[in-house]
Amino acid sequence: MAKPKAVLPDPEAVRALVDGDRLAVRVTPGARVEALEISEGRLLAKVRAKPEGGKANNAVRGLLAAALGLAPSRLELLRGATSREKQFRIEG
Structure with a gap:
């Protein structure tokens, strides 16, 4: 059985949360969806x-990239590699 598609908000709503080139995210790993x-x-x-x-x-990076319509390589994890609170920089 194929895994269900990710649920993504409106890209403009996500972009509204970007502070300069930074995006803060709280992550829940091991979720059902x-x-x-x-x-x-x-x-x-x-x-x-x-x-x-x-x-x-890497899964969060892919999810953010899909929501923003970017390549995952344009998102760099700046802070929170081992934390639930992460900060990504959007390059370009």
């Missing part, structure tokens, strides 16, 4: 990947 949500002015990412060997970080 992959989704991005905006709650109380914060971006929440739920990914199926476990936080082992950077798998969850």
Whole structure:
């Protein structure tokens, strides 16, 4: 059975949360479904990947890239490699 598609908010709503070239995200690894949500002015990412060997970080990068219509390589993890609170920089 194919895994369900990720639930993504409107790209403009996600872009509205970008501060300069920075985007803060709170991550829930090991979730049942992959989704991005905006709650109380914060971006929440739920990914199926476990936080082992950077798998969850890569899943979040892919989810953000899909939501923003960018290549994953244009998102750089600046802070929070081992934390649920992460900050990404959008290059370009």
